[in-house]
Amino acid sequence: MVTTAPVLPREKSSIPATSGKRPFSFRRWFAATGWRHLVGIAMIVFSVFPLLYVLSASLNPNGTLLQSNGLFSAIGFDNYATLFNSPQQPYAAWFMNTLVIGITTSIGTVFLGALAAYCFSRMRFTGRRIGLLSLLIVQIFPQLLAVVAIFLLLTTLGDIFPVLGLDNQIALIMVYLGGALGVNTYLMYGFFNTVPSSLDEAAKLDGAGHARIFFTIILRLVAPILAVVGLLSFIATTNDFVISSVVLVTPEKQTLAVGLYQFVSQEFTSNWGVFAAGAVLAALPVMALFLYLQKYIVSGLTAGAVK
Amino acid sequence: MSTGTQPTGTSPKVAESKRSKRAGRIADHASGGVVALLVKIGLLAVVDAIAVYALFILFLKQDWVIFAIVVVFTAAINIIYFSKRMLPAKYLAPGLVFLLIFQVFVIGYTAYISVTNYGTGHNSTKDDAVTSLIQSAQYRVPDSATYDLAIVEQLGTFNFLVTDPDGDVLLGNTDTPLDEVSGADMSGGKAVGLAGYNTLNFADIISNQDQIAAMTVQVSDDPNDGALRTPDGSSAYLYLSTLSFDEAADTMTNTETGVVYADTGNGAFTSADGEELLPGWSVVVGADNYTKAFTDESIRGPLLSVTLWTFAFALLSVATTFVLGLFLAIVFNDMRMRGRKFYRVLMILPYAFPGFLGALVWAGMLNQDFGFVNLTLFGGADIPWLTNEWLAKGSILFVNLWLGFPYMFLVCTGALQSIPDELQEAARMDGANPWQVFRRIKFPLLLVSIAPLLIASFAFNFNNFNLIYMLTNGGPRDASASINVGGSDILISMVYKVAFVGANRDYGLASAFSIIIFLIVAIIAVVSFRQTKALEDLN
Numbered sequence: 001m002v003t004t005a006p007v008l009p010r011e012k013s014s015i016p017a018t019s020g021k022r023p024f025s026f027r028r029w030f031a032a033t034g035w036r037h038l039v040g041i042a043m044i045v046f047s048v049f050p051l052l053y054v055l056s057a058s059l060n061p062n063g064t065l066l067q068s069n070g071l072f073s074a075i076g077f078d079n080y081a082t083l084f085n086s087p088q089q090p091y092a093a094w095f096m097n098t099l100v101i102g103i104t105t106s107i108g109t110v111f112l113g114a115l116a117a118y119c120f121s122r123m124r125f126t127g128r129r130i131g132l133l134s135l136l137i138v139q140i141f142p143q144l145l146a147v148v149a150i151f152l153l154l155t156t157l158g159d160i161f162p163v164l165g166l167d168n169q170i171a172l173i174m175v176y177l178g179g180a181l182g183v184n185t186y187l188m189y190g191f192f193n194t195v196p197s198s199l200d201e202a203a204k205l206d207g208a209g210h211a212r213i214f215f216t217i218i219l220r221l222v223a224p225i226l227a228v229v230g231l232l233s234f235i236a237t238t239n240d241f242v243i244s245s246v247v248l249v250t251p252e253k254q255t256l257a258v259g260l261y262q263f264v265s266q267e268f269t270s271n272w273g274v275f276a277a278g279a280v281l282a283a284l285p286v287m288a289l290f291l292y293l294q295k296y297i298v299s300g301l302t303a304g305a306v307k
Numbered sequence: 308m309s310t311g312t313q314p315t316g317t318s319p320k321v322a323e324s325k326r327s328k329r330a331g332r333i334a335d336h337a338s339g340g341v342v343a344l345l346v347k348i349g350l351l352a353v354v355d356a357i358a359v360y361a362l363f364i365l366f367l368k369q370d371w372v373i374f375a376i377v378v379v380f381t382a383a384i385n386i387i388y389f390s391k392r393m394l395p396a397k398y399l400a401p402g403l404v405f406l407l408i409f410q411v412f413v414i415g416y417t418a419y420i421s422v423t424n425y426g427t428g429h430n431s432t433k434d435d436a437v438t439s440l441i442q443s444a445q446y447r448v449p450d451s452a453t454y455d456l457a458i459v460e461q462l463g464t465f466n467f468l469v470t471d472p473d474g475d476v477l478l479g480n481t482d483t484p485l486d487e488v489s490g491a492d493m494s495g496g497k498a499v500g501l502a503g504y505n506t507l508n509f510a511d512i513i514s515n516q517d518q519i520a521a522m523t524v525q526v527s528d529d530p531n532d533g534a535l536r537t538p539d540g541s542s543a544y545l546y547l548s549t550l551s552f553d554e555a556a557d558t559m560t561n562t563e564t565g566v567v568y569a570d571t572g573n574g575a576f577t578s579a580d581g582e583e584l585l586p587g588w589s590v591v592v593g594a595d596n597y598t599k600a601f602t603d604e605s606i607r608g609p610l611l612s613v614t615l616w617t618f619a620f621a622l623l624s625v626a627t628t629f630v631l632g633l634f635l636a637i638v639f640n641d642m643r644m645r646g647r648k649f650y651r652v653l654m655i656l657p658y659a660f661p662g663f664l665g666a667l668v669w670a671g672m673l674n675q676d677f678g679f680v681n682l683t684l685f686g687g688a689d690i691p692w693l694t695n696e697w698l699a700k701g702s703i704l705f706v707n708l709w710l711g712f713p714y715m716f717l718v719c720t721g722a723l724q725s726i727p728d729e730l731q732e733a734a735r736m737d738g739a740n741p742w743q744v745f746r747r748i749k750f751p752l753l754l755v756s757i758a759p760l761l762i763a764s765f766a767f768n769f770n771n772f773n774l775i776y777m778l779t780n781g782g783p784r785d786a787s788a789s790i791n792v793g794g795s796d797i798l799i800s801m802v803y804k805v806a807f808v809g810a811n812r813d814y815g816l817a818s819a820f821s822i823i824i825f826l827i828v829a830i831i832a833v834v835s836f837r838q839t840k841a842l843e844d845l846n
Contacts, residue, residue, distance in 0.1 A: 064677070065678065142770055145821045160370060181406045275671075
């Protein structure tokens, strides 16, 4: 991809007054853009190599860590077959669990966050400022730190209502929804404020109530931020290990992060190929979605770093 | 939190008249159709039905604290949604319920746990500890009577249906002691079934063998009376315990040796010479966990070094990713260069790759014995990338650079492109060289928009559990420490390991660490809020 086309330098002083088209000079080209390609190539090697490595490991039928070092030395789909056929690692179940938990959580987060953001952005009430402030302050203490308390709380609740107990995905989703207000609400609050309130007022004059204004007008106008928050929440949920590893115990109920980690850490070297296959399959949809929605994510990320 | 439906944007000086309030209410009323009303009532009905069901169960379990909480929450929700006022609350309530329980309450609960000795051996209440101590010391009474037994199941719970030597039929399970029942199906003087229960056949018993063999059914409310156990699922025997509990004196006595264990307030029965009977129960131990964390050298040392490394890790991660990201943003922000999109897409791939998988892949590549880096790149070297303390720290920073630089690249590119070209041209006209343009003009402008993201990135890395745990598992283990902590652990991974990894789990100490982290983070936040004056923007 290194291009060798000569480029017109911007500095007028360097253009010789006599010639119309200058002869190609490698040195000038290199000083202007050539070295940038060198940096680019080096960075591509750095960023892409581990991904190629894991792809090659997943395709290597021998499947141990040692034998994965010969990149693309053997090609086969044995690891992928093992992945779905051995009962000790219910990969398909992990995959589905991750999807279900991630999607439910992100829909819930978007909905709860949008309700709160609408309230803060459009209504004036006593305690509004305090409310916004305390949302910010509560975020200082991430749920991650309270994992022991969450574990013990679910243990207690589980004795009374098994649905809210340990090893239950509904309980996990509810724990995640505890973090729905917070950073997300702030993201949305900022975006809601950019929607002119004259729209609401016009609708109100036409006889629309608050619920109708929210569901039929505002929600449509803020769709981009809803997508961003939903996606960020989905990514955060998928990447969560701490809380999900504590809550979900039975292998069939676990998520990819917990299942794959426990699977590979048991027998690190011999399970490598199968793990690699699982990693490739898990990463592909996420990466495809990410690259497809790149523009939106980046705009959302500038509002709150997550990685 | 309750005033009417005033829209924003209207000048606050114009006081909302009664008429406009009324008009707003009428508009609200008119716009909500029948369907919306039905949906609202339907949802509330579902919530109330669940609440009533929960209250019923809580009433049966006699759990009055949670009972009261459910009553309060349900009442609040009904009032909010049936009232014509409290519009903001209608929008805030759903999120608040979750926030209060799973974020606010758990913070308080963490503080409470941090002053208890909750953990392995101190898991439950005193009653549970007494029962389980007596059960664990059980032995079969020699020559005791044989009870005829049928295993019956109801709602997934196994019960013993026992016919005692006198011919009385009794029913009980692990949680409820034996009690006499009538109307059992008899066969040959032995009860074999009961209305409302399914009798397990031989095959069922075989397939649930372990669960049935582990059952102990108390003969009466008093655990000292002994319990029934079954080796085969068809006959049960009386088991007595070598420990006997004296409720009046609050002591546990070993009937074989005669040693008396007393409740000394430490959450376990302790003999005169200091021997503890475990399991015990959890008790409030006051500031013990905090005192331990700050005075016990084998904990204070690791806590201090882990805290320092957490700060170093978070700062260096932000610095390295930012420097590389900014450098790349500048390099690829040249319009003359071709193929910039191509480079850009390939370079952000690590960012699109799920973080925990990235860390695991690198853990494989950096493996000392079989990893790609040692065997192929370094030609068979034996470098302990992840098991030497300093190399492990270096590897963590390196891998985090791989994971994090694309983010900084993306945001820096965005920030650079939003700086107007005129500034640059004006500077060049005034004779500034490219370095001066960057240093004096672009960089300060860039920092304005990037600084909040750097703080956010610091906060994220401060608790970047996945990277540490998946890459090095916090290792190498610190041998001088009395807790499960390693050289490359950060605070959050230390909390997790103390609480959930290994045989000796100490929830109390882990929670005390959590609270300490909370205080550290709170102090940083207060300082940085003061600096950025972020709170003043809230309106």
